[in-house]
Amino acid sequence: MTHIKGNSALAKELMVSRATIQRWRNSGILKPATIIDYGSTIVYDLNKVYNCLQYTKAKAGRPAR
Numbered sequence: 001m002t003h004i005k006g007n008s009a010l011a012k013e014l015m016v017s018r019a020t021i022q023r024w025r026n027s028g029i030l031k032p033a034t035i036i037d038y039g040s041t042i043v044y045d046l047n048k049v050y051n052c053l054q055y056t057k058a059k060a061g062r063p064a065r
Helices: 007-014 018-027 046-054
Strands: 003-005 034-038 041-045
Touching: 003 007, 003 046, 007 018, 007 046, 041 046
Parallel strands: none
Antiparallel strands: 003 041, 034 041
């Protein structure tokens, strides 16, 4: 079990921007992977983050051609 502390560290690990991490947090995608969310301290379980990102539903939109 690997823990990642903070949005910046998670963004660096996943090679995405901090804004993307915040967007995922706001939409609730990372809720199951959040271990501690107290004040300005956020700790994620990296394995659960990967699971959350792998099994999320796609937004409804135009079908692929």
